[in-house]
Amino acid sequence: MSTLIYLAGIVLAIVAVLDIVKKPIKTSGKIIASVILLLTSWVGLIIYYLYAKDHLTDWFK
Numbered sequence: 361m362s363t364l365i366y367l368a369g370i371v372l373a374i375v376a377v378l379d380i381v382k383k384p385i386k387t388s389g390k391i392i393a394s395v396i397l398l399l400t401s402w403v404g405l406i407i408y409y410l411y412a413k414d415h416l417t418d419w420f421k
Contacts, residue, residue: 372405373398380416389420 377394385393393416397404412419 369402369405372409373401376405376408379413383416385417385420389416393420 376397380390380393380397383390393412397408400407
C-alpha cells in the first residue's frame with residue numbers, strides 16, 4: 361500500500377513539473393517553481409493543483 365502511495369507521488373510530481381516546464385514563463389521561474397514543488401512533496405502538489413497551477417504565469421512574468 362505504501363509503495364502505491366509513493367509511486368503516485370512520483371507520478372504526480374513528474375506530471376506537475378512537466379506542466380510547469382510547458383508554461384510560458386522565464387526559465388528562472390520554471391526552476392524556482394519546480395524546486396519548490398519537489399521539496400515540499402505532497403503539500404506542494406496539493407497547493408500546486410488546487411491554487412498555483414492557474415497563477416504561475418502571473419507570478420513569474
